[in-house]
Amino acid sequence: MNWTLEQLQTLRCVAEAGSFSAAARRLGRAQSAVSTAIANLELDLGCELFDRGPRTPVLTPAGEAMLHEANSVLVQCQRLEARARTLSQGLEASLTLAIDEALVEMPPVMAVLEKMAVQYPTLMLNLLNGAQxxxxxxxxxxxxNLGILFYQPLGVMALEREALGRLEQVLIVARDHPLAQLESPTHSDLADHRQLMIGQRQQLEPGHEGPRSQRFWQLNSFYAMAELTTRGLGWAQVPRHIAHYPPFQQRLKILDLSALGATADIDIELISRRDSPRGPAASWLRQSLRDTFHNSHAAIANQNLPPA
Structure with missing residues (x-):
């Protein structure tokens, strides 16, 4: 087969315009050239594409099928051209972002990814979700290339960190847990029941107060903590957005923390290698994460301001 992209474009144009003459005007070519292109395409494909009996050409069943395939080829060609343009402008062909699994559903992160899909439609984005x-x-x-995670000491000199914001924690129990009867539990109330906690964080974070109960289980996932909490296996402190995660929300109760004093929030940061190249997409992603987290925290702060 010796068909060309120009012939496929002509096929699509005739089908859309409804006639050879209208397609010729749209393409800026002579009608005879359009007719010849279609005739040659029919020879190359071995099937008749248009019924020329009526006053205007009508696609045959074979023509309908070939038009569908031609459109697929032409769309792929457009993607190839767009990718070539972005590469020639220095844009990364792909970018890999690793995210702590507890932050994947966080609104600021989701908002940035939605904007990125529009800003860089041809970029191949790889997302890795895992423990910190x-x-x-x-x-x-x-x-x-980049990682979004909760604070942790970085012993590797090749890595650098940038603070994005702080994440509020809430105290959760199952709705049928004994603590659910207390609106504002005290330290002694919590000490009487099993605590579910992130084991790695209590070992690594400076100033972490450690377990509040002599009975505690350590996990490496906030989602696993929330799931076990819904089953009445203990109480836990998790980021607020996890407590509101649809599979958990109706099965959990958020308790008042006022009787416990100040509860540490969780620092969120962006990490990368110092020697990692920073193309336009990576730089845009960095700045968008900064701006979105900043705006999110500013909105929360304004909501908490006392009325004037």
């Missing part, structure tokens, strides 16, 4: 030690390791080992 996995996120740091993926970035360190060049498996990810």
């Amino acid at each position: 030690d996995e996120v740091a390791r993926w970035v360190e080992q060049h498996q990810a």
